[in-house]
Every structure is written in structure tokens, then in C-alpha cells.
Amino acid sequence: MRISTKAAALEKNLLALLRYVALLVAVMALVGSLGFLAIGMVNQLGETEVKPGKVAVQANELIPAQSAKSLPSADIQPIKPSLDKATKAKTLEIFRSRFKPSQRPDDKLTDDQVVDFIWTDSMLSSYADLATAGLTDAGGKDLTTAAAIMGDALTAVDTAAQNPEFQKKLTAYRTAQKQNVCTDHFTIHSRLVPGWDSTATNCEDWYKSPVGCAGTRLVEEPVTEKVCEMKFPEGLLSPVEQYAIAVATYAETAKHKSDDAKIQAQNKTSENGLRKEMGKERIQLAAEIFLGFLGIMFLYLFIALERHNRSLRLLIKEVK
Structure with a gap:
């Protein structure tokens, strides 16, 4: 009788422990499921595709570097039809006021x-x-046409040309003085020198010893000549060249910034796609954990029913 009572008490305690463990695991599963669901839903927020941001070229980005390269000379042609009158007029206005x-x-x-x-x-x-x-x-303000962009470029060049560094380069060209520059030129000089031609037969007694005739031969000798001329210092760019370089720098800088913005947008789009994909995986994991929670709750319910049945059987037994 004592053994049976102890066994019943032990079974009761084990069922109670199992019930509490199942309840604890169920709570953890529910919390985990809700957590993964919340994270997954947050990961789904926002647009996946990111458009490139707007970019602008500042005037200080057009100031020439210390070692600016000159542009190739352009062929003189009539004004191109694609250049509108307003841009042409503004180009000449800035040239006359800042560069000329x-x-x-x-x-x-x-x-x-x-x-x-x-x-x-x-x-x-x-x-x-x-x-x-x-x-x-x-x-x-958005610049959506070539004419608007050219106008903004000219405005930026006008501002940059007033910068002291830009003015210094313009002044250096205007005030430069020609210097006597000498260089060594290597040439080949030819001269005739007297000698004896043992193969010649165009003289009398050519057959007598010594055989041959007196003659001349051509000798080539390297000669170094120093050539001097008055030249301006190298590396100086004319105002129109500096103007053209500033306009070209605007286009290059704008393209570089635009390309960077596109790359950043593509990277951000890829990150968003990866984030949303991870969010889907977390939502799926939350669903799986929730199914596990339901399974644990079913087990908990089964244990509770078993405990209830045991209590009911004991009660019936006591009544009898």
C-alpha cells in the first residue's frame, strides 16, 4: 500500500513537473515566434529599390590643380546648331569678364x-x-536638360574663376616673360677627306705600286649644336584653355558623382533585397516555432487531462 501510494505521488510530481516544463517551453516558443515575426515584419518595411540621389557640382571643384593638363586645340568650325543662343551668350559674357x-x-x-x-x-x-x-x-533645383546643365556649369565656372587660386593661374599666364631656352641638337655632318683608293683605275700608272689612285672619301660625324630661342615657361595655359578645362571638369565631376550615386543606390537596393529575404526567412521560422508552440500546448493539454482523469478516478474510488 505504501509503495503504491509513493508511486502515485511520484507520478503526480512528475506530471506536475512535465506540465510546468511544457508550459515554460510553450511560453518561450510563443515569445520567440512573436519576436521573429516582429523582426521579419520590420525587415519587410520600405521600398526594395533605391533610386540614385541627386548630385550637384560645386564651384570650388572646378579650381584647376597645380599640374593641370591642356586641352587639345579644337578645329575652328561654325557655331554648332545644338548650342543654344543663351548658352553661347553666357559663355562669351563670362569669357570677356573673367578670362579675356x-x-x-x-x-x-x-x-x-x-x-x-x-x-x-x-x-x-x-x-x-x-x-x-x-x-x-x-x-x-533639378537640371533635366543639357541647356540647363550647361547654364549651371557656366555659373559654377564664373564663381570658380573669382577664386584666388584660379586668378593666380590666369595672372601667371598674362605676366609670364619669355626666357632664353637653349637645347642641344644632335645632327650628322658629312665631309670629304683626301685618301688613297686602292681599287681606283681612273688615273695614269694606277697599276704601278702602290696600286690605285688618289681620291676622297665621305666621312659622317655626329655634331652637337646648341640651339637657343626665346620661349614662355612651360606648363602655362591660356585663359581660353583654362576656361575649357573648367567646363570639362564640371562634366567629369558630375558624371563621377552620378556614377557614385548609382553605385550606392544599387548597393542599397541589394542590401534591402537581402534584408527582406532574411525577413521572409524569419517570418517562416516564426510560423514553424508557432506550430511547435501549438504542439507543446497540445502536450500540455494532454498532461492536464491526464491529471484531471487521475483526480477523477481517485475521487470515484473514494466515493465507493
């Missing part, structure tokens, strides 16, 4: 030559490509 005062007396350029040197075919093509680059001006 730094020209040398022998620099003679017509208005058409200035415009064609700056707005070459390749430059116009570069600015046309920027129409879809997502550019804005310094005030944040």
Missing part, C-alpha cells in the same frame, strides 16, 4: 573661335548625356 583680361596682346580669338574651342562636339555630347544623371544646381 588675362590674355596676352598676341592672343587673337574671335567669339566663334572661343565658343567652338570650349563647346566641342565631344563636350556637347558629354553634357547631353548628363541630362539623365540626376543633377541639381547649388540651390537644389
